[in-house]
Amino acid sequence: MNEKIEKLKKQYHDILIPDELDDVVAQALSSHPRKKKFYIWPSAIAAAAAIIFITTVNVSPGAANAMAKIPVLGKVVEVITFDELKQEENHSRIDVKTPSISGLENKGLQTSLNEKYIKENERLYEQFKKEMKTLQKGEKGNVAVSSGYDIITDTDDLLVVHRYVEESRASTSSVNQYDTIDKKHEVLVTLPSLFKDKRYIKVISENIKQQMKDQMKHEEGKIYWLTEEDMDPFKEIADNQSFYITKDHKLRIVFDKYKVAPGYMGNIEFEIPTGVISNLLVGKRYIH
């Protein structure tokens, strides 16, 4: 190695390490800055560890669980709980609730959505059973899977069904899906279908970045992965990014947990001001 470099290296390593460093590091490490605990296992479930408990609830249409009932030009489009399944074993539990849409005349759309809902929850259950099988006798699974739905928007025109899946193993994950249905025209509304062309990706992404910056500036504890020093900063939305339309006809873009911010920020939503996208929209029917 070069002599000059050796000299510089020596000088570098001669930099005195102050006694305070240990304290500063220890303090920073214990500070857990604005971060929630990773994983909490409910004690109630711990108590029920050894018990195998299975209930399956099938609710018939029109039962008390009916979630939405809005007459539209003589027809009723509603969402009910088609099936609910709960099971607990080996320190683990699954709870899946499957929605079912009825009342659409477009049976193709209705069936394909309902089948999708059933299939996805079946897959969750199969996965759970498989995991339980691989456990040794007496071993605790510590798995919790929960899936359900709610109706976010239900106006004369639109129905938005939000489904979520939360899985906790050693870490937790949360996935959200939104189906926006035009009740009058009986079609599924997708994000690209709202816009004239692909320009929306850039426009919406820029607006979101600005909102992220503003929030980080003004609100303590808000953190988004935006700057270059983050491993995987937010660059732009996917062309079929999760979204929904509120009852006030506003567009909301949704990101799952961990996608654009640390886990403690949870799922993230941004409302895009209509003014920003109005000249890109195909029409003003859904968003205005």
Add this chain to the structure above:
Amino acid sequence: MKKHDAHQMLVACITEHKADFYRLAFSYVKNQEDALDIVQESIKKALISMDSIKDIQSIKSWLYKIVVRTAIDFLRKHKRLTLVNDEALEYLSSGREDQYEDIDLKQAMDQLPVKYKTIIILRFFEDLKMDEIAEIIEENVNTVKTRLYRALNLLRITMTEEDLEQ
């Protein structure tokens, strides 16, 4: 990656390399108080964005990256980042060698623009590999090499290809 594992690895890595992080920070800001601040800030940032660690192998480089960024940010905020223009570079590189070689060398190193200094430190003082440095400064390996040659040139150090690659 399992979260508690990531956290443990992170704590272990920080504890093991805290002196390295401190020296790295110090070499930018040149005073103890600010260097300590940068170390503290970097650890906090690391804890917050821990979720984005994808590969346990790269935790160390990832931490170096945070320290480098935090230090450069600090200099920028405090306007102590002197942008060296071409003239100054010319002056640096054309200076005659005199008998106070050590002092000269140290000064040249101190005056080296941040982007060159970073590479000298990481490559020779922290003994990182070219591709690790490339990851830290988010440039490709060729850019790292070019900057390294330029940096050595400015320090008036000649090295063989072998020295650089080892």
